Amino acid sequence: MAELAQVVVDVPTMQTNQPYTYLVPAPLEKQLQVGMRVAVPFGNGHRQVQGFVVGFSEHANYDGELKPIAAVMDLQPVVNTELLDLSKWLADTTYSFWISCLYTMLPNMLKSKTQRFVQVVDEVDEQTYFDLFGGKDECDLAELQGDPAKVKQLLKLQRAKKVEIDYRVTDRAHAKTVTGITPLLNFEQLEDARTSLHPNAHAQNRLLSYLQSIVGQTVKQTTAEQQAQLRAATFNQGAKKGWLKKVPVEVYRNPYAQPIDDDHLEQPLPLNPDQERVVQAVDQAIDGQWSQTFLLQGVTGSGKTEVYLQTIARALDKGQTALMLVPEISLTPQIVNRVRRRFGSQVAVLHSGLSNGERYDEWRRINSGDARVVVGARSAVFAPLDNIGVIILDEEHETSYKQDDMPRYHAREVAKWRSRFHHAPLILGSATPSLESRARALKGVYQLLRLPHRVNQQPLPPIEVVDMRPEVQRRGESNFSTKLLEELDRRLQRHEQSILMLNRRGFSSFMMCRDCGEVLKCPNCDISLTLHLDTRTMKCHYCGHEEPIPQVCPNCHSRHIRYYGTGTEKVEQELHQLLPAARIIRMDVDTTRRKGMHEKLLRQFGHQQADILLGTQMIAKGLDFPNVTLVGVLNADTGLGLPDFRASEHTFDLLSQVSGRAGRANKQGQVIIQTFNPGHYAIKDAQAHDYERFFRHEMELRHQAGYPPYYYTVRLMASHPEEAQAARAMTSIHQQLVANLAPSTIILGPTPRAIARMKRRYYYQIVIKYKYDPHLHDLLQQILQETQRKEFKDVQVSIDPDPQYFM
DNA sequence: TGCGGATAACTG
């Protein structure tokens, strides 16, 4: 009875999106487990690819000859059965490849790296041999790839069967090691060495008695140096004399700037009655193992984080683990350190700032059970925690929880899946819940918990809305109203700080010719290029195309070419002119691109090294600076003009969030919002701090227009290098949909996408709105299959369930 | 995805 393994191979195509059957060679039979990575031969020739074992069977439902697994890549499974099931569900619900889902759950380091080596198998004349191999018996094909002449030569030799290409799947996962020392002699032998020492050899004497204290152990050399108060040189001598041996010790890379002392952890803070109620409700669910979803709606500053921490503590006390998700943008050192100070070294943090190695090590700490609390952004929802007691998803309305390339998953839905699997409660926290979540809470699908009061008893800061229309008429094109300038100046006098936010949503600087109106566009995509002053180039945000700033109009050669739009740089310049005394820190993608800059700028601001923090959306969340008493929003309404049904919601959220940055401590805060749309309900409701009124108003509009949460939506996209082909494919799909969907389902399109051309491809899309359509999922899967046929050659079809945008 | 086999196109 030969065991057969089902393997999902690393070839992300529709064709190969299924397990393949492989023979398990006898020597591997004992160690091979489901969830391990393997190297398998795949395709013609000797190509090897990486794959995941997803199951075992006794019979293959395949008539052809089976090939054996070439090698096992892991000692332990890298996906447990929970995550394996989850990956399958994810592939199904997001219309993605199974293999892509498996990889998104794992750190990058576990991706395979296939190397191709060329080996000589027959006589080759000396000259060519030396040219290609440089004296070695094999060479890495990747190193030759840049030289077409050599590749040609090789192919010729291969045809003549003089060389062979050897495929090897190698692992890029490397644990970091440091030097450790281990005594080679036993206690008595060391004692003998010690007595025969020269009386002046104090250092060696100390080394020997230290070694006696660690017989049978391995200690990191750095630790040993500290403990024994010795220098590296002494250890080298010890090694030479045969007293000790240097060995590599595996360590976890340490991504934390701050060390943590597990013996002096912070105690929980006292709770107010509201918090108490919330914690009790969740604790009850943890104890009862209910996979209940809670919607925790708490105003900014109401102490949500403390609630999270205490529910995590509850889970840990019961021997369980906890998962806490926050948007990348608010994954600041402030919040991370707070969690670490409470729970110490059992906290693992996963965020985009980690290097591949650091990420891999944090993942291993979780996988091994060393880390029991995980804090991280979207992809941390796949953290390999066992026995989860509670899952928290903070700022649940944030759009960054939805991944916008394949697999297009929403962390909230994955969190729900895991909550069900582990019988653990899920807390969705927000000051401004998404309409979807709030509507579910109304229907009782989620249990609504509220924190209506701020912990410091401070009222929410008064918000003043400044109508910019008369301002512009009076003062010309300035980014600052008289009112805002006055208030900024007042903070300068009082040595208080201000935060200024420039809403960059729907907004960029572009070049336009004032004579002919020509706008500089990307040659590959259908959008205008954005001006970047730091690199002095025009860049395309979609494909990365870059070109120098033109001096004359490429169309009419006029010199009257200038850029439009306000960027943070331009605002900073204006601010310098208007308030020369103000010290300004600018935070945007350009100033925070380098690792650690985000943290550094915030630290500077926290240490009062600047009066004004000027930034984009990234400063709206999670910051807590007690000396900030003024928050200004320069342009509240730029997002409102977008063709996006969530535009009002995003604007309301943003204004509510940023308002919460003012007056966090005992000083009264103030918020000034500049807008050209002072009458818009999103702005008026934010001004009144009235979520409920906004919710009712927005729900009414969504109801009328047939948008979520009244309808579920799916977006289908088809692209092709030729516009007509993309349109033709979409029309054909459209016909199928019309013929098969439920009558109550609404189909919008096909239409060219707002950005019709990207990366040299034309895009068409269809949006499906439905309330209940049981066949929709199968139909979409079927359509995906059919687009593999040759009349759809070169057409790429992708499906986005519950899209964030319809644009 | 990436390879080999088939086929078409090219070369002297």
Add this chain to the structure above:
DNA sequence: AGTTATCCGCAG
């Protein structure tokens, strides 16, 4: 004929 470019189908 022999070599090179291009397209297509397929993988256990």
